[in-house]
Each structure stands twice: as structure tokens, then as C-alpha cells.
Amino acid sequence: MKMHRAEEIWLIVGVAILVLSMVFTGYQAFAQGMAPPSNTETLDPQKVDEHAPFDNPGVFEIGENEYEVVMTLQAFSFTPNEIEISAGSEVHFTLTSKDVVHGFQVAGTNINAMVTPGYIQRISQKFDEPGEYLVLCNEYCGAGHQLMATTITVK
Amino acid sequence: MELVEKRNLSKKINYVAGFHQDDARLSLTYLAVAFLVLLIGGFLGLFQGLNRAGLLELPSWFDYYQTLTAHGILLLLVFTTLFTVGYFYAALSHTLGGLLPKVRKMGWIAFGMMMIGVAFVATTIVMGDASVLYTFYPPMQASPWFYIGLVFVVLGIWIAAFGAFINIANWRKNHRGKHTPLLAFFATGVFVLLFFGSIGVTVEVFMLIPWAFGWTETVNVMLSRTLFWSFGHTLVNIWYLTAISAWYVVVPKVIGGKLFSDGLTRLVVILLVILNIPGGFHHQIIDPGITETWKFIHVFMSLSIAFPSLMTAFAMFAAFERTGRKKGAKGLLGWFKKLPWGDVRFLAPFIAMVAFIFGGAGGIAQTNNQLNQVVHNTLWVTGHFHLTVGVTVVLTFFGIAYWLIPHLSKRELTPRINRLGIYQTIIWTVGMIFMSGSMHWVGLLGAPRRSSFSTYGDQATALSWDPYLFLLAIGGTLLIIGVILMFYIAIHLMFFAPKGETEFPIAEAEENVMPTPKWTERWGLWIVMFLAIVAMGYVVPLMDIIVNAPPGSPPFRTW
Numbered sequence A: 001m002k003m004h005r006a007e008e009i010w011l012i013v014g015v016a017i018l019v020l021s022m023v024f025t026g027y028q029a030f031a032q033g034m035a036p037p038s039n040t041e042t043l044d045p046q047k048v049d050e051h052a053p054f055d056n057p058g059v060f061e062i063g064e065n066e067y068e069v070v071m072t073l074q075a076f077s078f079t080p081n082e083i084e085i086s087a088g089s090e091v092h093f094t095l096t097s098k099d100v101v102h103g104f105q106v107a108g109t110n111i112n113a114m115v116t117p118g119y120i121q122r123i124s125q126k127f128d129e130p131g132e133y134l135v136l137c138n139e140y141c142g143a144g145h146q147l148m149a150t151t152i153t154v155k
Numbered sequence B: 001m002e003l004v005e006k007r008n009l010s011k012k013i014n015y016v017a018g019f020h021q022d023d024a025r026l027s028l029t030y031l032a033v034a035f036l037v038l039l040i041g042g043f044l045g046l047f048q049g050l051n052r053a054g055l056l057e058l059p060s061w062f063d064y065y066q067t068l069t070a071h072g073i074l075l076l077l078v079f080t081t082l083f084t085v086g087y088f089y090a091a092l093s094h095t096l097g098g099l100l101p102k103v104r105k106m107g108w109i110a111f112g113m114m115m116i117g118v119a120f121v122a123t124t125i126v127m128g129d130a131s132v133l134y135t136f137y138p139p140m141q142a143s144p145w146f147y148i149g150l151v152f153v154v155l156g157i158w159i160a161a162f163g164a165f166i167n168i169a170n171w172r173k174n175h176r177g178k179h180t181p182l183l184a185f186f187a188t189g190v191f192v193l194l195f196f197g198s199i200g201v202t203v204e205v206f207m208l209i210p211w212a213f214g215w216t217e218t219v220n221v222m223l224s225r226t227l228f229w230s231f232g233h234t235l236v237n238i239w240y241l242t243a244i245s246a247w248y249v250v251v252p253k254v255i256g257g258k259l260f261s262d263g264l265t266r267l268v269v270i271l272l273v274i275l276n277i278p279g280g281f282h283h284q285i286i287d288p289g290i291t292e293t294w295k296f297i298h299v300f301m302s303l304s305i306a307f308p309s310l311m312t313a314f315a316m317f318a319a320f321e322r323t324g325r326k327k328g329a330k331g332l333l334g335w336f337k338k339l340p341w342g343d344v345r346f347l348a349p350f351i352a353m354v355a356f357i358f359g360g361a362g363g364i365a366q367t368n369n370q371l372n373q374v375v376h377n378t379l380w381v382t383g384h385f386h387l388t389v390g391v392t393v394v395l396t397f398f399g400i401a402y403w404l405i406p407h408l409s410k411r412e413l414t415p416r417i418n419r420l421g422i423y424q425t426i427i428w429t430v431g432m433i434f435m436s437g438s439m440h441w442v443g444l445l446g447a448p449r450r451s452s453f454s455t456y457g458d459q460a461t462a463l464s465w466d467p468y469l470f471l472l473a474i475g476g477t478l479l480i481i482g483v484i485l486m487f488y489i490a491i492h493l494m495f496f497a498p499k500g501e502t503e504f505p506i507a508e509a510e511e512n513v514m515p516t517p518k519w520t521e522r523w524g525l526w527i528v529m530f531l532a533i534v535a536m537g538y539v540v541p542l543m544d545i546i547v548n549a550p551p552g553s554p555p556f557r558t559w
């Protein structure tokens, strides 16, 4: 069962590309802190309202050009909604679901995270360009899923 | 008396020709229902496409999410499974000298189980009690009968798998020291994956049933998702392995060539089985509860599956080139012109292969963590699997149907049906280019999947997606023409085409090639290695999800 010379070259080049893509992904993830949202903190999904910080959801300015948004997702809304921040700020989102699985996606950015009940999900993003950003739920969550949206206005 | 003798005689003749009437009836039944399911599922897809473009409002008694649940389950699970079992049972019958009577019976029981399961699932969806999509993520809770229906489908799959194992084991016992015929070798790989791959989802469903009846109060959401995708990902490889069985074994014969390499083909099957499961996390790359490290390990595991695909790509083009040159082709690319472009049995799987170059590249991109974050749950992903399943797998299945159905029904593929098949293939390809292309593009812009028509309150970003969604609907409209044509062709070949003999094309090995090594037949070892790698990928994260689980979730019915 010998391989052709050409086949060997093809496989070596192919594998090299695969390895390169992995090295790149690994470098971004672990050296540059760009790994996908993977938070492992948990809470009781039936007691979200009693659990800090979700007992007080909202937009908090925690530093110069730095915000924390503490948000609950529930069928079919985001709390808080219609968020306003100033251009150039870094925003840290702390998210959980009060019922089923939801998605948290901001169109035109790399914000994309699954928000499952029982887990606290975290994701950060710097908003440089002013404008109105569409926030939407991208995991099917029920009859009103296509209406579950809000905006982030960057001024 | 005379009649009986005559019957016996014709049975004997058929037996010699590798044809078994009773086995053919079984496979034809699977295929007939498969194409009926394709027809229904295709119309549901059309309704979705028209809805997303804002052209069609679905009625409240069968809304978008009922449609989508049915479309996903019917096409992804039912159509592909019925076709796979029907095809491989025909292949086993043909290459192993007929199915054992016991196995044929198991094939019928499996079919019955699947039909019972589908009836439960379909009824609960139509009644509006199971709008949970084909992934049925808890804590959304469907009617318990929906999950029970799924159990029946899985039981059917297992019975079919064990039937195949029994038949293959029997053949091996009677042919000691011989290699199992190549298609039976593929069947072994496929049924091994079907059986082991569905264990995880069965465990999940057995957690959901008592919860759905109200006997348990809460459910572990992350555990359910993870078990689901251990199966969902395997299913992808099952289709793929089924499709390439025809690429390796059938297509070379159709173009008048020889097998590329028996040994390397078997190696690809073994690699696809061993390297299969641990890619499952690439469906959960942006989930909480799984660490960055584990997600990265799974990148490695899901990329490793690309290796046998690289081997396949080489094998295909090598077989084409060799055949072309043997037919007198000159120059670097002269062989290309020698391929039988007018033969639908070649054209359909050829386009399937080309689509996989793009589909595979997209898959490699989106399995890399950060890139996945850009596209996860956008229409990009829907575009991706309509390209991979909808073209690569489905067009290969169509390509098989053109010879398999008339072979089984003892009819002929007439030039007219062949020509119609060519049109079908072209319409399907163009339709998918429109639909999948626009899904990919609009997904990059952020349009979510699994969402009925919405402008999100006339939000500007959402409005900018509309032109692409319109292209999507155009693609869907072309595709439904393709579905109707294919359904017509399948039925015609089953019941109306002129009587005759159609061969089951199986390529032979090249003369004086090296013998295939004996170790390829060591399935026990392959299964152990496969399970060991599954364990490497899953044991620690699963323990973590179970041990460090938050309190469970109560049920919700949000539709």
C-alpha cells in the first residue's frame, strides 16, 4: 500500500496548512486573549434575580471609557435595553438567561455568545465607530425569537 | 407446478447475477419513502425561504418554527437515514450474495420502527407541541411523545446496524482470510458510527423523557447540548462516508476506469471512523461551561478529519486522470474532456465533489475558534450545510438513485430520464449556489439563522440584508423545481421505466497492484481506537459539566 510521490507532497502541503491555521488560532486564543467566550461561573437559573450582579442589571461606567453591562436575557427581551455608550469605550458584558438558551450577537462586531441558563457568560468589545448597533438573539428561543432585539448606540 | 419451477429458475438466475428480489423490495421501500420525505421537506424549505424574504406569511396553525422543525428533522435525519440504510442494504445484498433471511426481517422491523417514530414526531410537531427544532435544546420542552418518537427512530437505526453486522460477520465466517468487499467495508464503518454515535443522544433523550412527563423537575442543559452534538457531529461523518463510498467504488466504474487503490480506500474508511467523534465541540465553540483549552483541543480533533478528505481529493482526481489517459487523453488536462459529462450517474457526484472543495474549506475555517465566533448561528452556517449536505451528500445520493433504483426495480435508465437528470442536476446546483451563496454572505453581515422574517423594527442593519434574502428565495424556488423533478425521476424509475437490467456498478482493482494489507480487517482494533479517542475528547469535559453543574433548569414552553 504505497503512496504516490505526488500524493505525499499533496498531503504534506495540506497538513501544513491545517497546522498553520491551528497555530494561528492557538496564538490568537492564548497569547492575544481572543479566545471565544467560555466562562464557567454558574448560578441557579431559577434564582437569577437574587444572584449578584443580576439583582441589579444595568449599564455601569466603571472607568474612563470603560463600561460593564450586566444583562439578563429572557423570552423575548434583553434587560437593560437600548444601551448608550461613548465612542472608543471598552464594554464588558456579563450575561445570563432567565429561561431558555438565548444568543447574544451584535451585528457588525465580533460579539457572539451563547447564553445558557445556569451559566454566567462574559464577553468584551471595544466600540470605536459611532452609530447604532443591532443586538439580536441568534439562538431560537420560542415564538417571538425573531422579535428579540435591541440596540447599542455609540455616540 | 410449472409456475413454481419457473419462479425458482428465475430466482436462481437472479441469484447468480447477484440479484435478490426480496432484498430489492426492502431497499426500494426505504428509497421510495426517502424520496417522499424529500418532497415534503423540500416544500417546507421553500416556504421558509419565501418567508425569510418577506414574501410569504406562514399561517398560525403551521408557523415558521413548526415548519423549520419538520424541515430539519425530515431532511437531516429521516431522508438521509432512510437513503443510507436502503443503499447499504442493497450493497450488502449485492456484494455478499444476498441478505440472510433474518437480516432482511431486521431490515423490515427497523423500517417499521423508524416509521412509528416519525409518526410520533410529525404528529407532535403538527399539533404544535414540539416547536423545538431538530436540536430540541432543553430547557425548551416538547411533548414527551416527541422524544419517544426519537427513541423509536434510534431503535430502528440500531436494528438496521446490527442486521448489517450480522450479515457481514456471517460472510466473513464463510470467507476466512478474504477481504470483505469494499462496499461492505464502507457499510461496516457507517453502521459502526451510526450505532456508537447515537448512544450519546439516546442518553440525552432518556434524560428528557422523565422530565417531559414531569417525573423529574429539572434538567442539565449543558450536558444535553453536549450529548446532542456528540451525535450531531457523527451524523455528518456518516453521510460523508456514505457519499464517498459511491465516489470510490461506483464513480470509477461509471467513467470506465478502475479502482484507485483498494488499500488506501480502506485506510480512509478506518481513519474517518477513528477520527470521527471528537469534533463535536465545534458546535459549541461559544458556549459557556467549556474551557478555552478543551475547545482548542477539539479544534485539533476536528481538523484531523480533514486528513482523510485530502486523501479522497487526491484519489478522485487521480482516478479521473488515469481513466482519461487510458482513453487517449493528451497533455496536462486533456483527461478532463474524456469524462462522460452527459452521464448523470457521473455528473451528479462530480458536482458533489467540487462542492465539497468549497464546503470543506468553509468547514475548516469555521472550526477555528475565533472565526467560528464570527459566524456561529448566523445564516452562514445554514449556507454551509446546504452546501455540504444539500449538495455534496444529496447530489451523490441522487447520482446513486439513477442506477440503484432501476437496478432494484429491474428497469432501465432511459436516455430521456438521463437527460432530465442532467437538467435536475444543473437546476439543483444553480439553486444551491443562489441559496447557499446568499446565506453565506448575509450571514457574514450578521443575519441570524433560525429566525422568521423580521426587520427588527425597520432597523437599518437588518434592512440591508433584504436583497440577499431575496436571492435566497430565488434559490429556494429553483430548488423546489429540482425536488419535484427528482421525485418524478425516482418514482418513474421505480414503477414506470421500461423493464430491463441495470448494473450495480462496482469498480475493479487495477491489474497487478499491491495486495491490501490484512490488518485493515481488524475492526475490533479500530473500534477500540475509536472509543479511546472519543474518551480522550469527552470524558474530562463531560465530568466537568456533570460535577460542576449549576442547579438544573425547569421546563419552558415559549411557543
Ligand code: HEM
Binding pocket: B041, B042, B043, B045, B046, B048, B049, B052, B068, B069, B071, B072, B075, B076, B079, B080, B133, B134, B135, B382, B386, B389, B390, B394, B448, B449, B450, B451, B452, B475, B476, B477, B479, B480, B483
Ligand atoms: C428545496 C430545497 C431546500 C430549501 C428551499 C431549503 C431552505 C432552507 C431554509 C430557508 C432554511 C432555514 C433558515 C433558517 O431560518 O435558519 C433551511 C434550514 C435547514 N435545511 Fe434546508 N432547504 C432545502 C433543502 C434541504 C436539504 C436537502 C437538507 C438536508 C438534507 C436541508 C437541511 C436543512 C437543515 C438541517 C436546516 C436547519 C434547521 C434548523 O436550523 O433547525 N435542507 N433550509
Ligand SMILES: [Cu+2]
Binding pocket: A102, A103, A137, A138, A139, A140, A141, A142, A145, A146, A148
Ligand atoms: Cu431567541
Ligand SMILES: [Cu+2]
Binding pocket: B232, B233, B234, B236, B279, B280, B282, B283
Ligand atoms: Cu460537526
